Amino acid sequence: MPIPDRKTKAVLYLCCFLMYVQTIAAESMTNAVMTNAFDVLLLPGDTAWGRPVKVRGVVTAAEPSTAAKPDWEGRFFVQDATAGIFAEDSNHTRPAPGDFVEVTGTTHPGGFAPFISYASWQKLGIAPLPPAKVVDIEQLMAGSEDSQRVEITGTIRTAQAENPIVMYEIVSGGYRLTAYAPPLEGVALETLIGARVRVRGTASTFFSGQLRQLITVELNVPFISDFIVEKMETGDPFAAPVLALNQLGQYKKDRELGERLHVKGVVTYQRPGEDLFLQDVTSGLQIKCRQMAALQPGDVVDAIGFPGFDHFLPVLEDAEVRKSAEPGQRPPPKETDVKDLRGGFRHASFIRLRGKVLSRTDQPAEAGKGYPGEPQTALTLQEGGVLFTVEGFSRGSNEALRQIAVGSRLEVDGICFMHITEAGNLHSLQILLPAAGDIRVLQRPDWLTPVRLLEGLVILFSILLVALCWTVMVQKRNLALKGLIQEKTKAQQELQQSHELLESRVAERTKQLKFEMGARKEAELQFKATLAERTRLARELHDTLEQILTGIGLQIDTAAELAEADPGACKQRIRLVRYLMAETQLELRRSIWDLRSRELERFDFPEALRLNAQHIAGGANLKLDVETTGASRALPEVTEENLLRISQAAVTNILKHAGASEVKISLQYCERDVSLRITDNGRGFNPDNYSGASEGHFGLLGISERVKRLDGKFQIISSPGQGTCLEVRVPISPESERAAVMATEHEHKVAL
Numbered sequence: 001m002p003i004p005d006r007k008t009k010a011v012l013y014l015c016c017f018l019m020y021v022q023t024i025a026a027e028s029m030t031n032a033v034m035t036n037a038f039d040v041l042l043l044p045g046d047t048a049w050g051r052p053v054k055v056r057g058v059v060t061a062a063e064p065s066t067a068a069k070p071d072w073e074g075r076f077f078v079q080d081a082t083a084g085i086f087a088e089d090s091n092h093t094r095p096a097p098g099d100f101v102e103v104t105g106t107t108h109p110g111g112f113a114p115f116i117s118y119a120s121w122q123k124l125g126i127a128p129l130p131p132a133k134v135v136d137i138e139q140l141m142a143g144s145e146d147s148q149r150v151e152i153t154g155t156i157r158t159a160q161a162e163n164p165i166v167m168y169e170i171v172s173g174g175y176r177l178t179a180y181a182p183p184l185e186g187v188a189l190e191t192l193i194g195a196r197v198r199v200r201g202t203a204s205t206f207f208s209g210q211l212r213q214l215i216t217v218e219l220n221v222p223f224i225s226d227f228i229v230e231k232m233e234t235g236d237p238f239a240a241p242v243l244a245l246n247q248l249g250q251y252k253k254d255r256e257l258g259e260r261l262h263v264k265g266v267v268t269y270q271r272p273g274e275d276l277f278l279q280d281v282t283s284g285l286q287i288k289c290r291q292m293a294a295l296q297p298g299d300v301v302d303a304i305g306f307p308g309f310d311h312f313l314p315v316l317e318d319a320e321v322r323k324s325a326e327p328g329q330r331p332p333p334k335e336t337d338v339k340d341l342r343g344g345f346r347h348a349s350f351i352r353l354r355g356k357v358l359s360r361t362d363q364p365a366e367a368g369k370g371y372p373g374e375p376q377t378a379l380t381l382q383e384g385g386v387l388f389t390v391e392g393f394s395r396g397s398n399e400a401l402r403q404i405a406v407g408s409r410l411e412v413d414g415i416c417f418m419h420i421t422e423a424g425n426l427h428s429l430q431i432l433l434p435a436a437g438d439i440r441v442l443q444r445p446d447w448l449t450p451v452r453l454l455e456g457l458v459i460l461f462s463i464l465l466v467a468l469c470w471t472v473m474v475q476k477r478n479l480a481l482k483g484l485i486q487e488k489t490k491a492q493q494e495l496q497q498s499h500e501l502l503e504s505r506v507a508e509r510t511k512q513l514k515f516e517m518g519a520r521k522e523a524e525l526q527f528k529a530t531l532a533e534r535t536r537l538a539r540e541l542h543d544t545l546e547q548i549l550t551g552i553g554l555q556i557d558t559a560a561e562l563a564e565a566d567p568g569a570c571k572q573r574i575r576l577v578r579y580l581m582a583e584t585q586l587e588l589r590r591s592i593w594d595l596r597s598r599e600l601e602r603f604d605f606p607e608a609l610r611l612n613a614q615h616i617a618g619g620a621n622l623k624l625d626v627e628t629t630g631a632s633r634a635l636p637e638v639t640e641e642n643l644l645r646i647s648q649a650a651v652t653n654i655l656k657h658a659g660a661s662e663v664k665i666s667l668q669y670c671e672r673d674v675s676l677r678i679t680d681n682g683r684g685f686n687p688d689n690y691s692g693a694s695e696g697h698f699g700l701l702g703i704s705e706r707v708k709r710l711d712g713k714f715q716i717i718s719s720p721g722q723g724t725c726l727e728v729r730v731p732i733s734p735e736s737e738r739a740a741v742m743a744t745e746h747e748h749k750v751a752l
Helices: 006-031 037-041 139-140 339-346 396-403 450-565 567-595 605-617 638-658 699-709 734-751
Strands: 054-062 075-079 083-090 099-108 115-126 147-162 165-172 175-181 198-207 213-220 225-231 261-271 276-281 283-290 300-310 313-325 350-364 374-384 388-393 407-418 426-433 439-443 623-629 662-669 671-681 713-718 724-731
Touching: 037 054, 054 083, 054 115, 054 198, 075 198, 115 623, 139 147, 139 175, 139 213, 147 175, 147 313, 165 198, 165 623, 175 198, 175 439, 261 283, 261 407, 276 396, 283 300, 283 407, 313 407, 339 388, 339 407, 339 426, 350 388, 350 396, 374 396, 374 407, 388 396, 388 407, 396 426, 396 439, 450 567, 450 699, 605 623, 605 662, 638 662, 638 671, 638 699, 638 713, 638 724, 699 713, 699 724
Parallel strands: 083 115, 175 213, 283 313, 388 426, 623 662
Antiparallel strands: 054 075, 054 099, 075 083, 099 115, 147 165, 147 198, 165 175, 198 213, 198 225, 261 276, 261 300, 276 283, 300 313, 350 374, 350 407, 374 388, 407 426, 407 439, 662 671, 671 724, 713 724
């Protein structure tokens, strides 16, 4: 990587320095105290949190100190030389309009525009209010003048006292806003209706807190001098000429803006607190008024109000109604077809219309409409390709609509209430039902109506659904039961296998223990035999060898004495010593063979059989043949020892009793057992009748006992003059081998 030169380093250092200065400047700006309202209003919503503010200005609007129930809770508007702003006093104290104050606090993004939160103020004096800015009503209703002191012009539509102030509804340029101002002394509120006024005050906005969107604008007028009446109505408006209802929206050359008109007609329908409908010989008209006094259909009334338009149809707004003393009668409904209703014709008139019911809907009653506690019922009808609704706002009419079946053909007397488009096309049509008797069923629906068909399909589908659910549930239960049965069967099989395995293991262990016990008994017998043999050998050594050696010593001493005196006698003594020596050697060999029958353990088992047979045969004229078949392997010592003893006993019996000239010994190794066969060509005998232990012959008895200890089998095949065959078969298994080894170890331990 190349090393930068001095110029490049200088540029890098300068950039780092500028970034550092910028960071410090940003932090200082963040922590700097803001001193004018205009800068606070310019803050974006995401950065208008918690910045310190200290401004000085005049309070332009605050809650009057005479208010019985304070609602502002210490909130007020203050305006300095740059702009006005809303402040929220955390201590809920109330300054007065005209107070010159110093306000400190922190910025807050607000629900619509930034304001000063956690504000505390200190009165510095009194100052005149800043001049009001004359604005258009459109600009004011856009919300851009929030918290500013402004001036507008308009016409008063309603006035209502709310101690200690008056709430005015003012219309200007097609917009309606509310202004709160002190009451005018000596002026009745009803005389201000229709008056043209100029109002100066502080604009406050109402907004949606979640969306931060404007809903409406109000004006807070602090002093009476800020509410200027420019023109009031002259004379009694009820004394003005009566205008026909169909002339409300028609051309008149001398008509002024904001002028109230006088109409007269017969009441056909009323929704208390919302509107009523009048009808004369020319037409019908909707009168919007807040009158709660009930009027009956047929009453003659005078109404004054401001002409207006609702969905491109004439309406009298903010009306005042007086009941006339003239007798009246409800006019008959006008027979009408839907074709006559194009372009708004018959709007607000009492008409008669026919149609077929397509549907019925029940909705919760709106506030001030319908009968409290009951749902609002509406029928949708069709006639001539036009859909319209029929609604009732009284208990009787609502109940009558609820009893109508879908598919019925009706005749309805009611108020025609329409919405049309700018081009005069019918947008919606609604028939307001005054009473239950104004609706009649001309034709009942067929029994199989679409609704009933739909209900039947729903019921059938419900039954099928229930059946399907039940089938699925039963199938699931069957599957679960089947699985449970399979698990139980499997568990039972496993238990049976475990039981069989346990029985086999118990049987094997029992057999093993039995074999081990037999091996231990065999070891004990061998130990006793060994001990007896040692005792016998010691006795024989004492009785024979020791005596012979003593005699040899005496003969040698005698020979030594006779060596010079009688050489012949000395030679005789020496011959005797030699004889005694030979006898001693023969006796010693016999004793050693009895003690160690396995040729000093120098040979394997087959070789030991051969040597053992040769030693027993000695110098006898006996042909001896020993053969081995199968894979030769080491057998347990106990097995080999007993088989060797069996062979020794058999050969001895052959020498003593058989008179045989040939003997064949066969040793056969099998996979699980070993077989020993000894055959001679002697005189033979009858196996069922032979001399046994009762006659002092223990050879065959000893052989049978040894075979039994080895858990084996043996048989004797013989007959007189045919020779004899002795066959012994001993099982060889890992358990028997382990038992034999354990028995051998036990023998050694006992011997030690």
